[in-house]
Amino acid sequence: MAEAIAATKTTKIKKQSEFVRVFKELAKNKTAMLGLIILIIEVILAILAPVIAPYDYTAMDIVAAQQGPTMAHWFGTDELGRDIFSRVLYGARYSISMGVLAVIISTTIGMTIGSIAGYFGGWVDNLIMRLLDIIQSLPAMLLSIVLSAVLGPGYFNTILALSVNGMPASARMLRAQMMKVRGNEYIEAAQSINCSKFRIIVRHMIPNSFSPNIVQATMAIAHMIVMAASLSFIGLGVQPPTPEWGAMLTGARQFIRQCPHMVIFPGLAIAVTVLAVNLMGDGLRDALDPKLKH
Amino acid sequence: MSEQSKNTTAPFLEVKDLAVEYYSGGKVIHAVNGVNLTLEKGKTLGLVGETGAGKTTIAKSILRILPDVGAKVANGQISLDGQNLLSLPEHEMRKIRGNKISMIFQDPMTALNPVQTVGDQIAEAVRLHNGGNKRQAEERAEEMLKMVGISADRYYEYPHQFSGGMKQRVVIAIALACNPDLLLADEPTTALDVTIQAQVLDLIAELRQKYNTAMLLITHDMGVVATTCDDVAVIYAGNIIEYGTKEQIFDHPTHPYTIGLFAAIPSMSEDEEWLHPIEGLPPDPAALPEGCAFHPRCPYATEECKKQPIAMQITKDGHQCRCCCMEQIAKGE
Secondary structure, eight states: OHHHHHHHHHHHHHOOOHHHHHHHHHHTOHHHHHHHHHHHHHHHHHHTHHHHOSSOTTOOOGGGTTOOSOSSSTTOBOTTOOBHHHHHHHHHHHHHHHHHHHHHHHHHHHHHHHHHHHHHOHHHHHHHHHHHHHHHHSOHHHHHHHHHHHHOSSHHHHHHHHHHHHHHHHHHHHHHHHHHHHTSHHHHHHHHTTOOHHHIIIIIIHHHHOHHHHHHHHHHHHHHHHHHHHHHHTTSSSOTTSOOHHHHHHHHGGGTTTOTHHHHHHHHHHHHHHHHHHHHHHHHHHHHOGGGOO | OHHHHHHSOOOSEEEEEEEEEEEETTEEEEEEEEEEEEEOTTOEEEEEEOTTSSHHHHHHHHHTOSOSSSEEEEEEEEEETTEEGGGSOHHHHHHHBTTTEEEEOSOTTTSSOTTSOHHHHHHHHHHHHHOOOHHHHHHHHHHHHHHTTOOGGGTTOOGGGSOHHHHHHHHHHHHHTTOOSEEEEESTTTTSOHHHHHHHHHHHHHHHHHHTOEEEEEESOHHHHHHHOSEEEEEETTEEEEEEEHHHHHHSOOSHHHHHHHHHSOOSSSOOSSOOOOSSOOOOTTSOOSSSTTGGGOTTOOHHHHHSOOOOEEOGGGOEEOOSOHHHHHHHO
16 A cells, blocks of 8 residues: 555656646747747737836827837827837737637637537538538638628627638538547547547547647637738728727828838737747647657 | 346356448448357457458447447347346446446557556546546556556556557556456457567456456457467358367367368478468458358358358257358368
């Protein structure tokens, strides 16, 4: 008995959660860490925007309108004299949260649907896949425009429109993986020790199938940020004076020749965020691959 | 109920007239055609036969894990301890599956979930049946690991960190974690090399003795049968063609197919230039030949063999054989 206790103590130390392991693996990848650090900094800046921002993002100063970058206004000012640096900071709150929320919603729904289709197959699969075909037969941007137009502009409606758009891709990806995993003997073995269908799907099949989905979801964040910005750019997403990056571009585009900084800084914010997300997604793919585990 | 089942003389496991069909591309594939088996507690029955003869299908029917779509038990009864497994509702069956009956899979490389630690996989089997808290299940899993000769500090490792033999031991640990009464071993050693094979067989034998587990051993290795089994059933095209004790089958193979199987084993003592295969191929289970399924390959085949299915004939001491030329064959020898 004492032996058993001693043994469990030594093994206890060895246990490390999957999260810790993946993170350690990720930490070895320098470009992925760069992406992660940029994202963390952006998130911190977004959260602390009220503290850091030198000006109120709605405060207008017509006298100082359309100035280039100066010590007083690091990123310059826009046509109404609002501080672009402050607006970009606040904009991070909208852009990043919209991207992340849209992906969380679309991935959750997509994976639920995909796992059902992949596990059960047959007519269930057929029905689900044909419905997804309908969604995917429309161009993504067009669908988002239609949905936002129907739902009306606004923060949550935009997220919803983007989620519907992203859902089929994750459903399809998980379904394909599930079908591959389904034929494996360990699924049969799980049946033979009496796992329920739900348990087989959740504990055995999804963990073996969803690493492509994680990578896809990370990449999709970048895509969603761009889409959100695009919707705002054409006036359907978040409405001015909300400092969403896409909406800022819309306002600035007529001044692109005279005051390029008005376009450059919000544009740069989008580009850097998207790049960081993609770098991290790449690293995450390597870290999650069970075959590369050491 | 338990009183009754103890008092009856019914065998521990009885399979009666089992027929299983698969449906594929509009064709009906007769995988198992009227198999009868019995197995007593603590005994081992070997199922021997070629690939595709329906051995694994029999095991899966007993556990009721045939695929939902495309497979059907067309006929028959399977009773365990007097309970008819085929007519049990699914929730009753779930108490039996993995608890009273468990299965060792053929290929240890694929029978373990690659993203779960081996310890957790054993613990999962324990928790699904014995309930209890996580801690108890983990302790039991550690115990099982030690029992199959793997040190407990490898509990949190993943299957890919294990060698083939060790994986198979983990698979065995999972199968035996709930002390099953019946173990279905589906070619437990086929994927392993000979040294590891011996270790694994010893291990299974040892653990079975400890818990008095009955075993249905599926294999095509006559050597494995010789070392482990009490009874042997030779399967051909989804049907038992010869059935008897190990001694009966090994000393007096009666069916031409069984004779052919033994003749195909190269002799260790003589210098043999050629192997002696059974001519021809096993029949397509979607289009079985009329009469005896073996007649196209049988050197003793007569006109009668092609007409109707051959009935099982019981010779001395319950040695069963499905052949109508038994006497000629016996004389010819």
